[in-house]
Amino acid sequence: MRTGTRGLAALGVSVVCAITVLAVPGTAFADPGPSPARTAVPSPSATAAAPATDGELEAVRARLDRLYREAAVATDEYNAAEEKAEKQSAELVALAKKIVDGQRELDELRERAGAAARAQYRGGGLPDEARLMLSEDPGEFLDGTGRVLQGQRATKGLLARLARTQQDLKTYAADASAQWQKLEANREAKATAQRRTEKRIAAAKKLESALEKEEKERLARLERQAAQEAQTAWLDSGILDKVAGRATEQGAKAVAYATAQIGKPYVWGAEGPESFDCSGLTSGAWAAAGRTVPRTSQEQWRRLPHVGTGEMRPGDLIIYFEDASHVGMYVGDGRIVHAPRPGRTVTLAGAGTMPILGVVRPDA
Structure with a gap:
């Protein structure tokens, strides 16, 4: 029994060590194979004497956008x-600590139980109740009876704590195993997404x-030209005639932080301060304004309160495309500040230059 439960403590220590390995940022992996065939886009440089037509460049632009x-x-x-993975790592560390602490408590309880057994052995194996019944002093008998009852309750409590601690350790170990599997699955999902991102870029x-x-x-x-045409069409819809909201104190702080990053490069997966x-x-x-929001544009769309486009105010987030794959912060006057894509920097742009899915408000 001792070997098995001490194994739980070893599991707790090994979990803490292993988390350090899994917490390291994802490493690039080789592409497992060719991607599905796509329609070829004419190569403008294939023939020096024949520069690409506008139609061919439009095809290139569409392919790049995709x-x-x-x-x-x-x-x-x-x-x-x-x-x-970060959240699961933290939960796994907490479980590992519970396992180590539980093993320590179990060892202490066993030591106390052993001491009680040794004391009974030194008393000749005669139960306390029997020795008290042989006493000729009624006062001593009554006093001793109280102590026996207290001792019995203490012993029962000790055994109950032993059983409960053992069960807790089993539960912690099972939870740690489940969390470990989830962490492994998310590590693989992260690596797969990294390969896909790097391949597309x-x-x-x-x-x-x-x-x-x-x-x-x-x-x-x-x-x-395409961006300007989209922005002009958006403005011609009269949208700004309805937009009159002012930034809250937190919204103004968020806008100030975002615009201070203008000129810094886009790097996928980056959240500052350099990219x-x-x-x-x-x-x-x-976060700089004092409010935590979801990390991804899709989760921002899913979990933050939605507001009408005509009701937006500086600090609100505009979510773009049907799959909520891009987000920018509205700063007023029909503009957003955003990190566009690889090869570009944080910049100001027209809020209507991309298809708008909707608007969410972090400080609703």
Whole structure:
């Protein structure tokens, strides 16, 4: 029995050690195989004498948008898995401590039980009740009877604590095992999301690198033109005629933090202070304002209170695309501050330059 329960203490120590390994940021893994075939996009640099047409560059732009959005979705999955793993690691550490403390208590209880058994042995094995019954002094008998009853209650209590502590240790061990399996599953989910993100970003960079300098400049102009057209259409809808809300004190702090990061690079999975991804910027800004919000754009959309677009105020978060794969912070005058994508920096942009899914309010 002692060997088995001491094994629980060893489990507690090994759990603490193993968590250190699992807490290390995910390592890149080799891509397991080719991705499903996609429709080929014409390579503008394939023939030096034939620069890409605007239509071909539009196809490139659409492909880049798709790759970076897929990378954003995978980044959200990575961030969510990382957040869960951190929470599970903390829970596992707490369980390991309970196992170690429970084993220590069990050892102390066993020592007390052993001392009681040794005391009875030294008394010749005659129960206290029998020795008191042989006493000729009634006062001593009555006094002793009280002590016996107290001793019996104490012994029962000691045995009950022993049984309860043993059961607790079994429960802690089972919980630790379950948490360990969850942690392993989230570690694998995190690694898978990391591989997907890196693959999409690498494909996008390869596509961009195939362009000549003049073609890259034209592509940038096409991107700016598309963004301006989308923003103009959004503003022409009269949306700003309805938007008149002022930032709360916390909202103003969040906006101040987010805009202070302008110019810092986008890095997927980053939440500051030197680099950010889109939800890392918004969650970090609200944390600086004293309010905790979910780490990913999808969880921000799912868990934060929704408000109408016409009711938004500075500090609110605008969630983009049907899959809630991007987020920016509304700063007023029809603009957002956001971390756009790899290769870009935190910047101001028109709030209507991307398809809006809805608006959420961290300080509702």
